[in-house]
Amino acid sequence: MSGGRIRDRAFTVLGYLGGFALLFLVWHVAATWLARSALFPPPGPVLERAVVLVEDGLLQEAVLASLRRIGQGFLIGSAVGIPVGLAIGSFGPVRAVLEPWTEFFRFIPAVAMITVSVIWFGIGEESKVFLIAYTTVFVVIIATAAGVGAVARDKIRAAQCLGASRLQVFALVVLPATLPLMLTGMRLAMANAFVTIVAAELVASNDGLGKMLWDARLFMQVEDIFVALVTLGLLGFSVDRAFRLAIQAFAGRYNPTM
């Protein structure tokens, strides 16, 4: 890595730290000076409450429960979405048949599927994992299919006139060329998964961050609500950064926009 890139990284990290500091400062000012209400606690008490919840092991438990569901559903959704997306992008007839599916289900949000999911799978793990997989799969399909469609014609032609078979064109050109958009689709799907998991756990769950939010509302533990909200934000932020780094590692060297 060159000196310039180290400096860029350092600037980015400093920017993040500054941005978060400003966020907490605005929160503090808004809570202490503007709202002045027990219903809107400033960062200090929320942090104290978070420490207590961590010491009791409750916060970790909730985070792990939610992340496990997200991880499982996301993997299933991606494992189905990638091959289906590749097939839609590569074969016209497959696209013709499956596009109505993706265009139909895309407009039924996972949140609307919660009721069906609970009826089918009960309030156990399956219903949550199903919902995450559901919210993941269509985004990944659409992004992957678009990625296949966006492969430059000359890339394929160049391989053909170097003697590539159809299988070689697919494995050595289409697949690697599609990877950046595939990963971008997974990144968007991951953001959806965070939205969906909270909604699902709000409705039916024994643990997880959504359940924590729900319980805190029942017992009017306002600090707990804020601990859960901040945790969600930080988790989402970290996972998204990790994805961006992965995309950069795979694809960033030839796409400066990512």
Place this chain on the structure above:
Amino acid sequence: MSLVVLDKVGKTFRGRTGAWEAVRGFSLDLAEGEFVCLLGTSGCGKTTVLNMVAGFEAPSAGRILLDGAPVRGPGAERGVVFQGHDSLYDWLSALDNIAFGLRLRGLGRRQRRERAAHFLGMVGLGGQGAKHPAELSGGMKQRIQIARALAADPRILLMDEPFGALDAMTRAALQAELTRIWADTQKTVLFITHDIEEAVALSTRVAVMTRGPGGTLKAVVPVDLPFPRDRTSDGFMAAFRQVHALIHAEILA
């Protein structure tokens, strides 16, 4: 026997706005070791001719033979250097781009790296093999394309305005390099251009096309001058004037 024969080749595209003739009755023979420039105005169908020889498009009329056998689809015996640099593989290093055709053939890793390094040196990029396309200038990318096509050892090199997007100085440098590479490798080359000076500087024959749509071969001008060519010599000027007169008539027509 001619290496490539184009015999009354025509191409008609069918689109939403109806049928549209790109090339009509085009006949030309290429002998082994020749450097033929196909020169024509924008839209005359010269790229379509190259695409048909490459096998990317099938002719609607006439036939194209390579070593006496009809061309069917693209193949490794016809290497192509494309106009832009979309055709390079961004996720591979320069060296791995050059080695791509060798990899397809199942050549071992060490062998193909050795061979790719040879061609990397030939195009004047020795030691830069680890760079990725995004780290290379436009001229360097075209050098990689040339090396990639040559590494697969094709019978003929098809070049579609490969230097069209480069600045004048880079273009002149690459033209000189191409002349040297052509002399070293003895490859047959079909080179598409709309630049008269480029055509006269590089080729043993300049094939001039009529304007489009439905362009065809207008005349073939042999350029019997020694390489490397002195662009200010009387012989060069005379050839330039001859080709210029042919093209100019098409522009004004």
